[in-house]
Amino acid sequence: MVAQIMSGLAVAQDVKERVKTAVKDLKASGIIPCLATVLVGNDPASATYVNNKQKTAKELGIATRDHRVAGTFKQQELLELVQLLNRDSEVHGILVQLPLPGHIDEFAIINTINPLKDVDGLTPYSAGMLQNGMALLKPCTPLGIMELFDYYKIALEGKHVVIINRSNLVGKPLLLMLLERNATVTVCHSRTKGIAAYLRQADIVISAVGNRDRFTLTADMIKEGAIIIDVATSRINGKLVGDVDFEAVKLKASWITPVPGGVGPMTIAMLMKNTVSAASVSSRRTSA
Structure with a gap:
């Protein structure tokens, strides 16, 4: 027996094609899906991950906001940035790149993200909804x-x-x-x-x-x-x-x-899918 290969590249491309279609439909109704990323510090691996997410979003027609701050950024400052993005009606998804520097409480930051913009699916609200089989945005x-x-x-x-x-x-x-x-x-x-x-x-x-x-x-x-x-x-x-x-x-x-x-490749593809899902929910709430 030789195992059959499960190609994440092929499946991710299939997901991204569906995301492209959804983005076009949202734009036709006046909604431009937007993903905001937050990177604290200059860790090379984290920077690469954020760059890849930003690049993929742009390829699929998703607007991006790129927030990069020094590793000395204080916890309160980061909380205020997340709250600012929560209030921004043009931002549909918020991703705070992990891990964060040791002086910042990750749980406090994640818990501040609006669950309807939690495209990483990590807030306590999202976790609770997942446990009950009702999550919209999943990790x-x-x-x-x-x-x-x-x-x-x-x-x-x-x-x-x-x-x-x-x-x-x-x-x-x-x-x-x-x-x-x-x-x-x-x-x-x-x-x-x-x-x-x-x-x-x-x-x-x-x-x-x-x-x-x-x-x-x-x-x-x-x-x-x-x-x-x-x-x-x-x-x-x-x-x-x-x-x-x-x-x-x-x-x-x-x-x-x-x-x-x-x-x-699947992780980034599903992040894009979550961003479009969040934008769709936002458009329904706006029109209601």
Whole structure:
């Protein structure tokens, strides 16, 4: 068996084409979808992520506001910036790039974002709505993973899914999304004992560790025909890799995502989709 590749590049392009159509429809009704990004400090990786998001938005016809401030920016100043964007009727989505500098309380900042503009799906309101199966805006990476499953027609009902991650960005929201699809879900993390035993039982493994020194998913850890979703990115000798020993695991799995070109492109595509969804809600509220 050689696993079939789940191409995030192909699926992301499909999503972006749908977003383009939605943007045209909104513009025809006088609404220009707008995404505001906020970057604190000059971390190169964070700057690259923001640049990519801004670039993709512009390609799809989404207007952008780019706010970049020094790493010494005070928490109160950042709160005031977010509140300013909350009040700006021309801004439909607000994304504060994480992580923030240590002197800033991330929860306080995220909690200040208007839930109707929370295109990262991270506010407590969004998390609560997701738990109740009623979220409009969901975290982008988990949403992208679900889009991959749908595109490749991979049924989730009754499947045993093991997630290696318990973060608010990936593991926790993904758990809820999978439960909504009637999957049976096990969440493993850095304190899980005997993790290989859980992995060998899994129909689907979703790995998001991002540290090859601590963890590598090898072929002996999975059962024959498992579906492997690699969310992580790290560099080994300058090469971008995920958690998975790709060349070995693909000979045992039935489906697998590559790194790069797997989950990564989906995250940005779903951010664009969330921005258009937020703009659509705004237009309905304005016309009501």
